[in-house]
Amino acid sequence: MNVEDRLRAALHGTADLVEDRPRPLPAVRRGRGITRFLPAWAALVVALVVLGPFVLPDGEPDAPIPASSPSYAIGSAPEFYVAVYGAEEGRPSRFEARSTATGEVRDVNYAGNRESFVSIASIPDDERKGVSSFHLLTRLGPGFQPGCAKYTVYNIGFSAEGRFTQWGTGSISFVALDGTPANLATTPKGDEIAYSYESCGRKVVEGNTEHYVGDGATGERKIAHHWAGTTTIWGAEGKVLNLAYSPDGHSLAVFRQRDIEGGEEPRNELLLMRTADPSDTTSLLEEAGNAPFQTDGAGPLLSNAMITPDGKKVLTLSSEPHEAGTGYEIKESPLSKGEARSWGLLTAISVESYGNPRTLLKQHPSGPEVLFQIGIKTLMHGSQGTRTITIEEEPPDDLAW
Amino acid sequence: MIAETEAFPAFYREHQTGLVRLAMMLVGDEATAEDVVQDVFVRLHRNAPSLRDEGKLLAYVRTSVLNGCRSVLRRRKLMRRHAERYEPPAWSAESQAMLGEDHREVMRALHRLPRRQREVLVLRFYADLPDEEIATTLKIRPSTVRSTMSRALGALERELEDAS
Numbered sequence: 429m430n431v432e433d434r435l436r437a438a439l440h441g442t443a444d445l446v447e448d449r450p451r452p453l454p455a456v457r458r459g460r461g462i463t464r465f466l467p468a469w470a471a472l473v474v475a476l477v478v479l480g481p482f483v484l485p486d487g488e489p490d491a492p493i494p495a496s497s498p499s500y501a502i503g504s505a506p507e508f509y510v511a512v513y514g515a516e517e518g519r520p521s522r523f524e525a526r527s528t529a530t531g532e533v534r535d536v537n538y539a540g541n542r543e544s545f546v547s548i549a550s551i552p553d554d555e556r557k558g559v560s561s562f563h564l565l566t567r568l569g570p571g572f573q574p575g576c577a578k579y580t581v582y583n584i585g586f587s588a589e590g591r592f593t594q595w596g597t598g599s600i601s602f603v604a605l606d607g608t609p610a611n612l613a614t615t616p617k618g619d620e621i622a623y624s625y626e627s628c629g630r631k632v633v634e635g636n637t638e639h640y641v642g643d644g645a646t647g648e649r650k651i652a653h654h655w656a657g658t659t660t661i662w663g664a665e666g667k668v669l670n671l672a673y674s675p676d677g678h679s680l681a682v683f684r685q686r687d688i689e690g691g692e693e694p695r696n697e698l699l700l701m702r703t704a705d706p707s708d709t710t711s712l713l714e715e716a717g718n719a720p721f722q723t724d725g726a727g728p729l730l731s732n733a734m735i736t737p738d739g740k741k742v743l744t745l746s747s748e749p750h751e752a753g754t755g756y757e758i759k760e761s762p763l764s765k766g767e768a769r770s771w772g773l774l775t776a777i778s779v780e781s782y783g784n785p786r787t788l789l790k791q792h793p794s795g796p797e798v799l800f801q802i803g804i805k806t807l808m809h810g811s812q813g814t815r816t817i818t819i820e821e822e823p824p825d826d827l828a829w
Numbered sequence: 830m831i832a833e834t835e836a837f838p839a840f841y842r843e844h845q846t847g848l849v850r851l852a853m854m855l856v857g858d859e860a861t862a863e864d865v866v867q868d869v870f871v872r873l874h875r876n877a878p879s880l881r882d883e884g885k886l887l888a889y890v891r892t893s894v895l896n897g898c899r900s901v902l903r904r905r906k907l908m909r910r911h912a913e914r915y916e917p918p919a920w921s922a923e924s925q926a927m928l929g930e931d932h933r934e935v936m937r938a939l940h941r942l943p944r945r946q947r948e949v950l951v952l953r954f955y956a957d958l959p960d961e962e963i964a965t966t967l968k969i970r971p972s973t974v975r976s977t978m979s980r981a982l983g984a985l986e987r988e989l990e991d992a993s
Binding site for chain 2: 431432434435436437438439440441442443445446447448449450451571572573580597599600601603657
C-alpha cells in the first residue's frame, strides 16, 4: 500500500470515529437591531423621564399587590427554578422550568439523541444582565470502553418567564464511569466548572508490569475543576454529595461522605479545598464550631451541607428520625474568621419519610432563600418561612435557581 | 441569503457531520471539533455572508472551520505549559479511540507536518476536493496547492519511514 492509500485509509478511519447523528443547532439571540438604535432609545427614555410627569395623563393609581400574590410569597427569589430529571423507562430525560410560587411547569425540554441530563448549576452573573443561564451536565452516550460513558457540559438559557430560549455548545467533554458524574458547580461568571465522577481507566499490561492509560484505575472517586481550557483532577476520598465554589472561584466547598478504613461508619464532612492545591483543605464544620452532627445514629445525621454563594456562611441540612417520620433542620453558621461560631436554626420541618432519602440543598445565588429537596418534596425557605413547592413521585436529580 | 432563511437548519443538518469529521482530522477529538463547527454556525447566523449559492456557502463554512481549528491549535500551544489535561487526540497512545495502529501511526506522522501541508492533504485525501476548491478554501493559488501537495506527500513518506 503506497503512502496515499495509507493516508486515505487513516483519514477515513479517523472520520468514522465521529458518529453521523443529529447535533443541536445552537440558538442565537440577535441583538443587532437593538444596539443599532440604542442612541435613539436612550434619547426617548431620557425625554420620557424628564417630560413624563407633565405630558402623560394621570391614570388610575397602581393596585396594591395582594398578600396572596405569588411574587409576594416568594420574596426576592427567582420567578422559576430548573429541575433536571434523568431518563426513566419509557420516558426520556428532561429539564423543566417550574414556577417558584406554585411549582407549575413553565417549560419542558426532553433530551434527544440518547442524551441524558444529569446535573445543573446556575450562572448568577448572567442573571444580572437580564439572562437566566445555566450549565447542564449531560451524558452524551456510551464510551468506547465497556461501562464508561461520554459526558459534556452544555450552556442553556431561559427568558425571565422561564421559557427555554437558548441551547449553547458543549464547553467541556470527558469520559467517566457510566452514571457517576454529578454535583455540577460553577463560579458566578460561569467560567469555571467543577463536578465529581468516578474514573474510567484502561489497564495496560506490558511484560510483567501493569499501568493505567487514561484516568487512573476504573472506579476511583474524583473531583474535576475546569478553567481556561485546563482540567485539574484530584481524588475525592469519599462519595461527594455537594459541590460549590467560593465567590472568588479559588476554592471548592466539598461535602463528602468520607470513606473510613476499618469498617467504621462513613463520616460526613464539608471541606474547603483550594483549587490550585487541593491538599490545602479546611474543615468548614470544625471552623464553624463544634458541629452538632453525628454519624453513628446517636444524634442528627448530617444529610447535606454547602457554603453559601456569598462565601460567608455554612448551611447544613440534618435529619433525625422520630415516630411519625423524619425531622429535618436547616441551620446556618457564619464563617467570618476570629469570631465565635454559633449555629442558627433556619427551619425545622417534619417529613413523612423513613430511611435516608436523597436530599438536595441550593441557595439563591444573590439572596437568602434556600431551595431544597427531601425525597419527593421540593421546598423553599424564605422570608415567609418554609413551604412545599411541589410533591412528586419522581423527584428531580438536581435543582437550580 | 441562505443563512437567514428556513433552509439554514437543513443546510446545517446536511453538512454538520462532514464538517465535524473534517475538524476532527485537525484538532484530534470530537468534542472540540463539534465546538469549532457550532461556533462557525453561530457566527454565520449572527453575521450572514451575502451568499445565495449553497456550494459557495459550503466553501465559506469549510474555510471558517479550518480557521477555527487553527485557533484551537494555537490556543493549545499557548496553554500547553499550564495544561494538565485535555482530551488526547484520537491517534495518540493515550486515546481510547478505536483506531488501528497503522492509522494512528499515519495520523501522528501527518500531525508532524507543517500546518499548510497537513490541511492540503486532509482536503484532498479526506474531503476529495479538486485543486481549485482546495485553493479557494485555503485562499492560495492552485499551483501552490499542487506544489504543497507534492512536498507534503514526500514529507509524510519520510516521516513514516523514520517511524518504522
